[in-house]
Amino acid sequence: MAIGFSRTKQDFDQRAGSIALQLRDTLAHATRFRALLDTMTEQDLINLGYDASEVAILKSAFTDLDNLGKIANGQSTQAQANDFFFWAKQLVGVN
Numbered sequence: 302m303a304i305g306f307s308r309t310k311q312d313f314d315q316r317a318g319s320i321a322l323q324l325r326d327t328l329a330h331a332t333r334f335r336a337l338l339d340t341m342t343e344q345d346l347i348n349l350g351y352d353a354s355e356v357a358i359l360k361s362a363f364t365d366l367d368n369l370g371k372i373a374n375g376q377s378t379q380a381q382a383n384d385f386f387f388w389a390k391q392l393v394g395v396n
Contacts, residue, residue: 328370335363362388 306312338346338360346356369385371377 331366335367
């Protein structure tokens with residue numbers, strides 16, 4: 302009897318499919334959240350309790366994540382290297 306996770310073909314198939322699905326869905330969520338942020342002014346977000354620098358970080362993070370999604374889906378290209386997580390790293394705290 303094995304302890305922990307098994308390593309069968311079915312396990313690999315399930316894990317591979319799960320990761321691909323999660324990534325696809327997460328990028329789609331980022332795109333939808335960016336669209337929501339685009340409908341809000343800086344003042345709208347300040348009224349929610351953010352300060353101006355936090356608004357800039359939030360909008361920048363989701364602009365980059367949306368761009369990553371566009372590239373991943375073949376809707377855009379990028380000539381230069383970009384750390385798409387540069388701003389998003391500021392949203393995750395201790396990680």
